[in-house]
Amino acid sequence: xxxxxxxxxGDWLVAFIGAMLCALSFALAWQSGVAExxxxxxxxxxxxxxxxxxxxxxxxxxxxGITTIAVSKGRVRVVSDPGQHQYCVRQGWLERAGExxxxxxxxxxxQIAGRKEPYDSLSY
Amino acid sequence: MTRSVxxxxxxxxxxxxxxxxxxxxxxxxxxxxxxxxxxxxKPGLSNIVTLIVLARFGWGTxxxxxxxxxxxxxxxxxxxxxxxxxMSLTGAVVSLFVLAGAIHLPRRWFGPISWSVLAAFxxxxxxxxxxxxxxxxHDGLFLLVPVxxxxxxxxxxxxxxxxxxLLADPSFINTGTPHV
Numbered sequence: 001x002x003x004x005x006x007x008x009x010g011d012w013l014v015a016f017i018g019a020m021l022c023a024l025s026f027a028l029a030w031q032s033g034v035a036e037x038x039x040x041x042x043x044x045x046x047x048x049x050x051x052x053x054x055x056x057x058x059x060x061x062x063x064x065g066i067t068t069i070a071v072s073k074g075r076v077r078v079v080s081d082p083g084q085h086q087y088c089v090r091q092g093w094l095e096r097a098g099e100x101x102x103x104x105x106x107x108x109x110x111q112i113a114g115r116k117e118p119y120d121s122l123s124y
Numbered sequence: 125m126t127r128s129v130x131x132x133x134x135x136x137x138x139x140x141x142x143x144x145x146x147x148x149x150x151x152x153x154x155x156x157x158x159x160x161x162x163x164x165x166k167p168g169l170s171n172i173v174t175l176i177v178l179a180r181f182g183w184g185t186x187x188x189x190x191x192x193x194x195x196x197x198x199x200x201x202x203x204x205x206x207x208x209x210x211m212s213l214t215g216a217v218v219s220l221f222v223l224a225g226a227i228h229l230p231r232r233w234f235g236p237i238s239w240s241v242l243a244a245f246x247x248x249x250x251x252x253x254x255x256x257x258x259x260x261x262h263d264g265l266f267l268l269v270p271v272x273x274x275x276x277x278x279x280x281x282x283x284x285x286x287x288x289x290l291l292a293d294p295s296f297i298n299t300g301t302p303h304v
Contacts, residue, residue, distance in 0.1 A: 006288040010233030014241050018277040021245065026270040 036097065036112060038076040040069055043107045050076065052112070062106035069110050076110055078103060141185060145192035148173040152197040162268070164211070164251065165275045168283060170197075171219070171243065175236045175287035183224050190216045207259055211251050218250030219243040236291060240284030244276035 040048040042060055050056065050071050057070040057079065065082035075093040083105035091101045100111035151170040158167060170193050178186040194216045198204035226239045252272065256265050 003285055003289065006235070006285060006292060007237055008233050008235045010229065011235055011237040011241075011284070014234065014238040015277070015281055018241050018245060018273075018280065022270065022273040022277055025273045029267050029269050 036074075038069075038071060038094070039111050039113050041109045041111070047108075049113075052076065060108050062103070062108050064106045067103055067106050067108045069108075076112065077101070078108075078110060081108070082106055137185070140181070141188045141192070144173055144177050144185070144189045145196065148189055148193035149196045149200065152193055153200060156197075156201055162271060164268075164272065167279045168244065168247070171240065172283050172287045172290070174219075174223075174243075175240055175284065176290055178223060178227060178239065179236060179287070179291050183220075183227060186223065187220050190220055210258075211254060214250045214254045215247040218246045222246035235284075236287040237281060237284030240287060241277065241280035244280030244283070245273070248272040248276045 036052045038050045038052055039046055040050065040058070040060060042062060047060055048058060050058065050069070052071055052074045055070075055072045057068060060067045060069065062082075067081045068079040070077055070079045075095040077093045078088040078091070078101050081089050081103045083103050085105075088101040088103040088109075094101055094110070094112050097112050100109055102109040148170040151173060155166050155169045160166060173193075174186050174190050177189050194209070194213050195204070198206075198209040198212070201208075203209045220243075222242050222245075223239055226234070226242045229238065252265065252269065256263075
């Protein structure tokens with residue numbers, strides 16, 4: 001008895017649809033990526049959108065000087081800021097959707113955007 | 125002093141369910157012993173029993189065998205009421221729902237292989253949903269969907285082929301378990 005004789009016509013169809021589903025899942029999950037982003041704003045306007053899956057560091061020039069923002073291991077933080085109180089620097093790493101660090105004197109903010117934001121903003 | 129005797133009245137149907145569930149539990153233990161790289165990717169050998177029972181004795185018996193296998197398997201593997209147990213329970217329940225529909229497909233065209241593949245996809249879909257809602261509430265989980273989908277397709281086809289082969293075996297007709 002051959003194994004192939006056990007496969008009925010509809011079985012081929014189901015297997016084919018299954019294979020299509022697999023291909024589709026590859027395309028959806030690994031091409032577009034589900035990576036979250038950090039949004040950097042200067043003066044209220046979007047300056048950059050950083051993929052949290054890619055480690056990098058950027059410098060944003062505001063009215064007071066340069067603010068440095070770094071992404072590492074899916075988190076983002078303000079590394080340095082010319083502002084007086086350093087609130088946004090001391091806030092440390094942001095990792096949850098909706099978390100935001102605002103460097104008000106330099107008019108720069110960085111916020112984690114998720115597909116579903118549990119809060120409008122989080123501050124401490 | 126009288127000794128009280130508690131006697132459970134069992135029907136032949138109960139005996140059959142018990143025998144088939146024992147076979148399924150044995151396969152579930154073998155399943156758990158097979159090393160595989162990703163947690164959650166398993167051949168699901170005990171589903172072969174579910175498929176055979178479904179074809180021979182209908183959905184009700186299959187649901188009993190599947191449920192007993194999940195609970196007894198949980199006790200034997202030591203994960204009763206742990207997350208792994210609920211994953212396995214969810215997978216079994218969702219698969220049984222899909223199988224309830226799948227057995228109404230025309231038998232001329234759709235056999236155990238179709239059932240197996242459909243149930244395998246239902247299984248991972250249910251488990252991923254539970255994992256996303258409860259165990260790993262992060263969308264990063266969906267990066268693993270392709271891996272689980274391929275596993276479901278491959279193991280679904282293999283289990284379905286084995287079930288179809290056993291069902292086509294003439295020595296298999298009466299009990300649903302092979303005569304040794």
